[in-house]
Amino acid sequence: MKVNKLSEIKEKSFDDLMKEVVTPRLCTICGTCIAACPHNALILRKESFKRLELHELEVTRDIYKSIEDLCEKCGFCYYNCPEIMFDLEKAEKEEFGAVARDELGHFQKAYMAQATDKKIFKNAQCGGVATALLKYTLENKLVNAAVVVTSTEHPAWKPKPTVITNPKSLWKAQKTKYTPAATVIGVKSALYEWVRFRIAVVATPCQVRGLWTTKISPKGYSKIFDSIKLIIGLFCYGTYSYNDLFIKFLAKKHGIIPSSINRIELDTEKIRVYADNKLELEAHRRQLRRYLRKSCKHCHDFTNRLADVSLGGIGSPEKWTTVLIRTERGRKVFEDAVKERYIKAKPLSDGALKKVKELVRLKLSEGITD
Ligand SMILES: Cc1cc2nc3c(=O)[nH]c(=O)nc-3n(C[C@H](O)[C@H](O)[C@H](O)COP(=O)(O)OP(=O)(O)OC[C@H]3O[C@@H](n4cnc5c(N)ncnc54)[C@H](O)[C@@H]3O)c2cc1C
Structure with a gap:
């Protein structure tokens, strides 16, 4: 509509x-x-x-x-x-001047990259680029708050939108939670509880669509979008409800209790779960298919087309983050963070981009297209 x-x-x-x-x-x-x-x-x-x-x-x-x-x-x-109100064409015209023809959306450059900070790198889901970019923008006062998703301790791994102003605390949000997070509430909290008006946010495509809707809807609550100075978008194949992933699948089916889990990796083929610092489960991703949330099956945006920079794991070797630079502000922040040695980066090969495109197509083909 x-x-x-x-x-x-x-x-x-x-x-x-x-x-x-x-x-x-x-x-x-x-x-x-x-x-x-x-x-x-x-x-x-x-x-x-x-x-x-x-x-x-x-x-x-x-x-x-x-x-x-x-x-x-x-x-x-x-x-x-x-x-209800999101309109991709309208948003792409507003941001980039035209609707993208490429299935990856508009992008200027593609890299594989890593954080140089040892703690951030060690704690990362991929190469720690999301967190290194936040550290760069906070330390250099380009923004005065970062909206991220941390995990609650009880129950473990439940996502919690969180406002961070001290770069030393950023590591707490690292690693991917494959459950939905109400990130846009974090932006409101940064605005009204923390009184911060220059915000960087890390968000999945659905969360970015929410941010953009506040700008393009005729009854949009545009204060939200206007406060955002950098959108670090994550690639996303989909999320699972906490109960399905952590309770039914991991705890009940595989005997892995959430509090023992150090990290979960989901790629095109496999889910790997590391618990008590060792690989506890490696299973085919299709085992999770029936749990994919219905709203995610409707989503056609794997690479986060409206972010300033989009980040994912696919396409890069382990412990590297794939980076698509989309907007001018995304390019400037990323290149300056490389210059200032927060991040090291190499150009992404065409073969790697092809892998990203394959996942874009896979998501489209598995999704509900009505
Ligand atoms: C639900 C989900 C599904 C994903 N699926 C894929 C995939 O299929 N293929 C792929 O290549 N990449 C996928 N990604 C992206 C990938 O897992 C990494 O987040 C990305 O490569 C950045 O890694 P990093 O090491 O640079 O991030 P880190 O430095 O480890 O930082 C991680 C950042 O992710 C944020 N975050 C974690 N969970 C959530 C969440 N639920 N909602 C919003 N923000 C969150 C944290 O706030 C933190 O800022 C997915 C991410 C999410 C959140």
Whole structure:
């Protein structure tokens, strides 16, 4: 659905969001509806570990509290939802001047890169480039807050949007959590709780679509987008609910308890789980296929087309990050971080780019295309 003018908007509100997005399981849990609500009527439900075993972490009616009492039916939640209002063509024209022809989206250059900081490198999911870029932008005062996703300790590995202002704490957010994170709430928190207006954010494609919707929707809560000075986008094949991945698949099926896990790797072929510092599980990715969240099956953006720079593992050797430089500001920050020796980089080969494209196509072919 494309709505381009305020006059075209029929008054819709939270009930419509439930009906059109949440109930049909199209919600990615990006958090934009919550961030855009001017009355703070929407919040994420707090859950105990026990409750998680009984009830998976998905958006359902009871994830929202107090809605009846606080909701003014202003419709900001509805009109800032990327599932309703996001328009890729409009956003690409706005950012790059034209719709991209290449299946990777617009990009200027491609690299494989690594963080030079030993702690960041050691703790990284791939080469630690996401964290090295944040360190560079914070230390050089290009931004005054980084919005990232850390994990909770209890239950372990549950994603938590987090605002970081001290570069020394950035390592806490490293490694990929393959569960949905409401990152856009972190941006609101940086703005209103931390009073920071120059923000760098690390985000998956659905979260980036949420950020962009606040800019391009006629009823967009544009303060969110205007505060963002750098979008570090992650490649993403999809996410799994915490209950499916950590409880049903890892704990119950394979006997691996979340708190023992050091790292999870998911590539085209395999899932590898390292627990207590050794490889505990190597299984074919197809075992996870039935757990892929429905909203992720609808997503056609593997490489994060609207980020300033996009990062992934595919295409580069182990312990390197694949980097696509998209915008001018992304190019400047990345090249300056290389010049200042926060990052070392080599050009990415055509063969490596081909691998990235294969995964773009695979995601499209496995997805739901209705
Ligand atoms: C859900 C998910 C699926 C992915 N799937 C693929 C894939 O199929 N193929 C591929 O090549 N790459 C994939 N990636 C990207 C890859 O796993 C790395 O995140 C990327 O290469 C950056 O690595 P790094 O070492 O530079 O990051 P690090 O320095 O280790 O930093 C990791 C960053 O990721 C952020 N992060 C972690 N989990 C989440 C989350 N759930 N939502 C938002 N941000 C998060 C943290 O805030 C941190 O800033 C995926 C990432 C995510 C989050």
